[in-house]
Structure formats: structure tokens, C-alpha cells
Amino acid sequence: MSGNETSGHAGGALLARLAGLRARVADLVERRSADDPTASDPLRGLYVTPETARRLAAQPPTTGTDAPYPVERSPETASLGAADEGAPDRAAALAARFRLSALDLHILLAALAPDVDRGFEPLYGYLNDDVGRRRATVALTLDLAGTGPYAPAARARFHPAAPLLSGGLLVIEDEDRPLPGRALRVPERVVAHLLGDDGLDPELSGGEVELLLPGEGSGGPAGSDAGAGGEPFAERLAALAAARPVAVHLRERRPGTAAEPVTEGLRRAGLPVLRYRPEGRPEDGAGLAGALLREARLRGAAVVVGPLPERPEGLVRALAGGDVPVAFFGSEPYDPGWAPDSGLFALDAPDGGAAADEAWSAELGSLDAGFDLGAAVAPYRLGAAQIRRAARAATALAAFDGTPVTAAHVQHSARQQSAPLLDRHARRVRPAVGFDGLVLPSEPLSLLHELVQRARHREKVLGEWRLRTGGGRGRGVVALFAGESGTGKTLSAEVVAGELGLDLYVVELSAVVDKYIGETEKNLEKIFSEADRTDAVLLFDEADAVFGKRSEVKSSHDRYANLESAYLLQRLEAFDGIAVLTTNLRANIDDAFTRRLDLVVDFPFPDVEQRIALWRSCLAATPCAPDLGLDVCAKEFELAGGAIRSAAVTAGYLAAGRGGPVTAEDVRAGARREYRKMGRLVPDASPLWD
Incomplete structure (x- = not known):
């Protein structure tokens, strides 16, 4: 009809x-x-x-x-x-x-x-x-x-x-x-x-409220196989809401991991859903509560509300305790004072990590992919609905490129579903270097590979296998990169992020550290909270500035500096993301921080063979003269990888200005320039360079 x-x-x-x-x-x-x-x-x-x-x-x-x-x-x-x-x-x-x-x-x-x-x-x-x-x-x-x-x-x-x-x-x-x-x-x-009009109330048509009818892309009717994204927790909650009006608050560790599966479960149970997102409203979001409840009762619908505004008391009190099913979602814990007489109960929403592999396989498993789908998506902690959107976006992106779906398509689409809002306090770096661009000894190189494996398999090891210790410890992976300046610490963090298919965010300490008491902790909490909820690699460069040793209290400054360190110690325990700390002086890092690290990677100063490899790597795509004498240069100039890269850039500019290829003299000039910058004595000219 x-x-x-x-x-x-x-x-x-x-x-x-x-x-x-x-x-x-x-x-x-x-x-x-x-x-x-x-x-x-x-x-x-x-x-x-x-x-x-x-x-x-x-x-x-x-x-x-x-x-x-x-x-x-x-x-x-x-x-x-x-x-x-x-x-x-x-x-x-x-x-x-x-x-x-x-x-x-x-x-x-x-x-x-x-x-x-x-x-x-x-x-x-x-x-x-x-x-x-x-x-x-x-x-x-x-x-x-x-x-x-x-x-x-x-x-x-x-x-x-x-x-x-x-x-x-x-x-x-x-x-x-x-x-x-x-x-x-x-x-x-x-x-x-x-009169028979089923349009949405004009009061609710400002964009904050979305009407989702039963069966619209919900995977089938109630009682059928849930299919991709069918989660037992969401299905049980939806069945309860369909049987009788309930009001529940679900605390999500990551946005979308519970709200969208519960919404889909309600639709599979035959209920229309009014999805209300009040977080963008300047007030507490309660202004639309009356029209929202009326619309839900007219349609026999359920109401899904979240993320909640900063002060949700009025909104929760207006919607809870009625005769329609209402589900509230938010990252903050439930406060019984919001609606004490409403009968609302609170639950911690499950992470949904165990079902992620099945959801990815259901969406993309039928593709004849030339890559390991499980390894490509392992670092991403997405909900079922986010996975569906990412899979559709990856398929569309591959069609636009005119190629089969690749790991790059999948990871790009997954990043869009988990885009962090860290740009205010951190600088985003899109990784462009792989392990083949690293020149390191075998031991630190193997530790970097282990760091990648820890990031990929943490949900299985710490979640399914329950190897996470108690005390509220999170599922984060935190590593310390220690070594002299220019030995490849930041570059290695970029390589790790690129191998995982994630963006690297370099925390700008100048935007974090504040002279006012307590403000530094607030800025760090914003960064940690956002990193917990999204998928990215967080890099604290020169970490000893904020993760330094606690000292004996001799002044009020010492007392508050120790409080800052104590906060960081507690926050690292509950961290759920991936973080890399770098330092030039490992001895300056507090031992209590070291105990909370998953890996400590020491970056040694490169020896002669590694310096030769670094010169060759830096000049690999540069037009060069037949004999550059890189082995002699590597022996004569003791430069770290960062300094060698700068010297190679100087040599490239000299050659480009002359209109010819890079010569041995250009290489030597770049190396001498780096020695002068470091305040070191420049070796005398060698007959080999004449």
C-alpha cells in the first residue's frame, strides 16, 4: 500500500x-x-x-x-x-x-x-x-x-x-x-x-534528530541472524526495550561502539528509532525533549540520545521515566542525581572488539584481496556501524581509482571513521616512510617490529586472553625511544604509524605546558582522552620535559611539579591508545614511568657501516657522480642519521645550483656544514678529495 x-x-x-x-x-x-x-x-x-x-x-x-x-x-x-x-x-x-x-x-x-x-x-x-x-x-x-x-x-x-x-x-x-x-x-x-502524515515533526528537523525506520538497512527483522554488527549485548538490550519501556545510560569508552549497534538492534526488533545528538546545542539539549517524546509516542518509537552535553541533567530528567524506551550514551559516568526517580539504570558498554574481525570479514571477506585484511584493520577499534561505513567508503574509493580494494583503501577509510580532534595540541604527520627506509642495528629494529605486533594484537592478548592486569589498567601500548639527537627516534615513530596505517600526532609541548597550576594536566587530559577514543599514534617528543623525575620537595614549585608527574603516572595506567615517548637523556625519565612502558628502544649512534648505508639511503633518488667516496666520508665525519640527511640536502642544493649531479665535493661540503653547526672541528682536506 x-x-x-x-x-x-x-x-x-x-x-x-x-x-x-x-x-x-x-x-x-x-x-x-x-x-x-x-x-x-x-x-x-x-x-x-x-x-x-x-x-x-x-x-x-x-x-x-x-x-x-x-x-x-x-x-x-x-x-x-x-x-x-x-x-x-x-x-x-x-x-x-x-x-x-x-x-x-x-x-x-x-x-x-x-x-x-x-x-x-x-x-x-x-x-x-x-x-x-x-x-x-x-x-x-x-x-x-x-x-x-x-x-x-x-x-x-x-x-x-x-x-x-x-x-x-x-x-x-x-x-x-x-x-x-x-x-x-x-x-x-x-x-x-x-490525518496519516508520517513526516518528522518540523521542530525536530534542525539536523540534531534523525528518524530511522525499522528494517532500513538494519540487517533483517527481529529474530533473524544479526549479520554484520550483530552484537549480543545490543540485541539483549533491544529485546528488553521492545518488551517494555526502559531507560538506560550506557557509558562508551569509544564513540559509536555501543550507540549504533543498539540503534540497529532496536530497528531489528521492529521499533522506529529517533536518534538525537544534542552535543552541538548551546544549551543542555532539553529544549526539544517535549517534541521528541511526543514524536516517539505518536510513532511507538524508541529514543537514542548521545553523546550527552556537558550538563545533561535537564535532558535526562525530561526524557527518562516516560513510557517510551530511551537509551542515553556518553563517555562520562552516570550520575544518579540526573534523574533519581526515573528508574533509569546504568551499564558500561562493551568495547565490541571481539566482533570487529567478524564484521570486517562480513563486509569485505568476499573480496579477492591481495592483502591480509586482518592485519590491515587490526589497529582500528571501530564499532560495527563504523566498520560498515568504512567498508563502503573503501569500495567506493577503489572504484574511483579503478583498482581492486587494497589495504591502503581500507586503512584510509578506517582513519576517516576515527579521525581524532588533536590538531589544537598536536601536529599531524602523514607517514611516508616504511621499514625499508630505516637504517638501524638488528636489536632496535626487532623491537620496532614487536611494537607493531603489540599494537595489532592488543585486543586479542589483553581482551580475549585476559592478560591485562587489574587496577583499571587500559589496553594502551606505550614505548620509549631513547638515544642521541638524530639517531632516528622520530623517524621510527613515523615508520611504526605507517606500518599500522595510522596517522602520527606529534604533541607540541609549547601548547601543553602552562605556567598556571593545573592547566598542564588539563591540556594533557584532553590529548589522552581523545587518543583513547580514536586510532592514531601519539608522539611525545623530548618527553623528559613532562615525564621527568620527581624531586625532593623544597619549594611550592617542586610540589606542583611532582603532582603533575603523579597525574601522568596514573593516566598512563588507564591509557588505551598508542603512544611513543622520545628522549635524548634516558636517565632523566622517572623510573616509575619506565615500569609502565611496554618497550624501551635504545637508538645507538650509527657506526661506519650504518653511516655509509644512511648516506646511500638519503641520496638514493638523487642524480650523483660515479664516485662519491661515501665510505671515506662516513669514516671521516661521525654524523648521526639526522645530520647525514641534512648534509645530503645541502649537497643536493649545491648540485642543483650548479646544474649538475651531486659530486664528492658536494657531499663533503654538506658534511663540513653539519660539523660546523655542531661546533666541532672540521677535518682538514684529504688528498682523496682532490
Whole structure:
């Protein structure tokens, strides 16, 4: 059945109910005009005469088709109106969802009648003794119901806590008037719903609220195989929400790891979902709560809210404790003071790491890939929905390139799903060097390979195999690179990030360290928290500036410096990301930090053979003369890798300015330049260079 047909049937049901209301209005007009001594006054009702009122009440309006809707005068129809046989009766469903009494439903129909049928406007104006007041009033609706505003039970239906007003179905206007004379208005969204319109409330269409219908890409109906992303935790929670209204707060360690699977589970359970993201709103996000709850009750939907704003008390209190399922998500722990009487319960959302391999395989396992999919995606800690989006993006990117899906496509798309917001305090480096660009002894090289393996397999070893120690220790991987300046520490961190398919973020200590007490810790917490939630390699260059040894307290400065170190010690324990610390002076690093490190890699000063290899690596793509004498240069000039790279750049500029290839003299000039920069004595010219 098309949407237009459904809308027509639902509208017909409402019009049939209004036909019964019209009969009651006609009876009331007849009674009032029969014994009204001013009935013959031409100004009665401001030009609405009794004859006009009788004619309007008796005239059946059309429904927009050739046939008018039927006007029944049976007692049942005269009471509340009856729907056409076989037409969906949204008014009855609405009454059940909002727990409306028969009188409530009558009041609602009387209030919305002018919004559907213009013929009610002059009738209401006549009955209100003021043609300018063409909406139902409290007194008029109760007169039509056979009671009056003097009945306490009838007046109670207009209390703010009564179903009509608390549910957002009715608005009472004219606050300066006594209650019997106040006008009633039904929000347009409620009228549209009763007429069969399934569009989202315009109040919720600002971008913060998304409507997700059951079965739209949700992997099948409830009870079927969950497929990719089907997580037991999410499925159990969705089944509970489908059975009865619940309110739950789920604390996520990483955004999207629980919210989206639970959303998909609710849809598989047959529930529409209203996904509300209030974090971008300047206020606490509670402004839309009333419209959001009303929309959820109109549709029989569940509400998923998160990430929560900084102060979520008003929002949680407004949404929790109702009769719709609500799930809140956030990285902060639940505070019982948010909504103490709502029955809301709190859970820690699972990381979902165990199901990640299955989700990746379900999305991309059928591809004839020429790479190891498991190794390519192991460093990424994405939720099931993020994996689906990354897989689709990788497929589209490969189609754009006109090639099969590669590891680079997959890793690029995965990075977009986990893009960190670290640019304020860190500098992003896109890795462009691999292990083949490193010149290191075998021991540090093997430790770097081990660091890559630890980053790839930490979820299995620390999660599935439960080799993580207690005390709230995280699943992070932290390594210390120690060695003289220029020995390849930063370059090695870039190589590790590139091998993992991650971006490298170099923490700018000038943007972190603050002279005011406590501000440095706040800046570091922002960096650690963001690194915990996203996939990147964090590099603390010259780490001894913030990870230095604690000292004896001789002044207030020493005391606060020790507090900063104590904070860092505790934060490293709970860290979930990948971090590399570099230092030129390993002895300056506190022993307590060293104990918390997974690996310590010492970068020795390169010997002659390594210096020769470094010269060749730096000049590999440069046009060179046949004999550069690199072995002699490497023996004569004791330079680290960074200095050799700078010397090679100098040699390249000299050759480019001359318009020829790099010569032995260019290489020697670059090496001599580096010696002078370091303040060292430059060796005398050798006959080998003549």
C-alpha cells in the first residue's frame, strides 16, 4: 500500500470521527437557538444568525473527493465519532499510547476540528458568542461532552500533568482569561499524524534528530541472524526495550561502539528509532525533549540520545521515566542525581572488539584481496556501524581509482571513521616512510617490529586472553625511544604509524605546558582522552620535559611539579591508545614511568657501516657522480642519521645550483656544514678529495 493510500484511509477515519462531533455541534446549536431570546438579533454572534448556524451545522462538508463523509446520528457516533470500517483509526491508537480517557479524546477532537474542517469555525464563533473566537474553548468542549467547567473531574483534564498537556497534544491559550474561556489548540504535528502524515515533526528537523525506520538497512527483522554488527549485548538490550519501556545510560569508552549497534538492534526488533545528538546545542539539549517524546509516542518509537552535553541533567530528567524506551550514551559516568526517580539504570558498554574481525570479514571477506585484511584493520577499534561505513567508503574509493580494494583503501577509510580532534595540541604527520627506509642495528629494529605486533594484537592478548592486569589498567601500548639527537627516534615513530596505517600526532609541548597550576594536566587530559577514543599514534617528543623525575620537595614549585608527574603516572595506567615517548637523556625519565612502558628502544649512534648505508639511503633518488667516496666520508665525519640527511640536502642544493649531479665535493661540503653547526672541528682536506 502506498503512502498516499495509507494517508487517505487514516484521514477518513479522523473525518468520520469529526462527523460525529458535527452532529453534537448541530444539536447544541439547535438547543441554544431555540431558547435564545436574541436569536433574531442580526448581530448575534457578530453576524452569525441562528439560521446560518443551523444551515452550517446541517451541511455535510466534503473530504476532497466526490463523496462527502457520512454523518451518523447514532448515539455512538454522537459521542466520540466512529471511524470508517476498515480504515486505520489513528485516534484510537493515539488514545492508547497516551493513555487518554474518552473525555480526553473528545476534548482533543473538539480542539482540532477547525484545523481539519473550516465549517467548524463559524459554528464555534456562534457558540462562543464571538465570531472572532473560532477555536474551541474549555467551556465549549465540556458543553459538547455533556458536562461543564464546574465539574472537578472535567477541569482536571486540563491540568498540566494530565495526559493531554503533559503529552504535548494540547495547548491552552489566552493565559489572561479564566479557564472556561481559554482557547484550545492542537499542535499541527498531532493533526498531521491523525490525518496519516508520517513526516518528522518540523521542530525536530534542525539536523540534531534523525528518524530511522525499522528494517532500513538494519540487517533483517527481529529474530533473524544479526549479520554484520550483530552484537549480543545490543540485541539483549533491544529485546528488553521492545518488551517494555526502559531507560538506560550506557557509558562508551569509544564513540559509536555501543550507540549504533543498539540503534540497529532496536530497528531489528521492529521499533522506529529517533536518534538525537544534542552535543552541538548551546544549551543542555532539553529544549526539544517535549517534541521528541511526543514524536516517539505518536510513532511507538524508541529514543537514542548521545553523546550527552556537558550538563545533561535537564535532558535526562525530561526524557527518562516516560513510557517510551530511551537509551542515553556518553563517555562520562552516570550520575544518579540526573534523574533519581526515573528508574533509569546504568551499564558500561562493551568495547565490541571481539566482533570487529567478524564484521570486517562480513563486509569485505568476499573480496579477492591481495592483502591480509586482518592485519590491515587490526589497529582500528571501530564499532560495527563504523566498520560498515568504512567498508563502503573503501569500495567506493577503489572504484574511483579503478583498482581492486587494497589495504591502503581500507586503512584510509578506517582513519576517516576515527579521525581524532588533536590538531589544537598536536601536529599531524602523514607517514611516508616504511621499514625499508630505516637504517638501524638488528636489536632496535626487532623491537620496532614487536611494537607493531603489540599494537595489532592488543585486543586479542589483553581482551580475549585476559592478560591485562587489574587496577583499571587500559589496553594502551606505550614505548620509549631513547638515544642521541638524530639517531632516528622520530623517524621510527613515523615508520611504526605507517606500518599500522595510522596517522602520527606529534604533541607540541609549547601548547601543553602552562605556567598556571593545573592547566598542564588539563591540556594533557584532553590529548589522552581523545587518543583513547580514536586510532592514531601519539608522539611525545623530548618527553623528559613532562615525564621527568620527581624531586625532593623544597619549594611550592617542586610540589606542583611532582603532582603533575603523579597525574601522568596514573593516566598512563588507564591509557588505551598508542603512544611513543622520545628522549635524548634516558636517565632523566622517572623510573616509575619506565615500569609502565611496554618497550624501551635504545637508538645507538650509527657506526661506519650504518653511516655509509644512511648516506646511500638519503641520496638514493638523487642524480650523483660515479664516485662519491661515501665510505671515506662516513669514516671521516661521525654524523648521526639526522645530520647525514641534512648534509645530503645541502649537497643536493649545491648540485642543483650548479646544474649538475651531486659530486664528492658536494657531499663533503654538506658534511663540513653539519660539523660546523655542531661546533666541532672540521677535518682538514684529504688528498682523496682532490
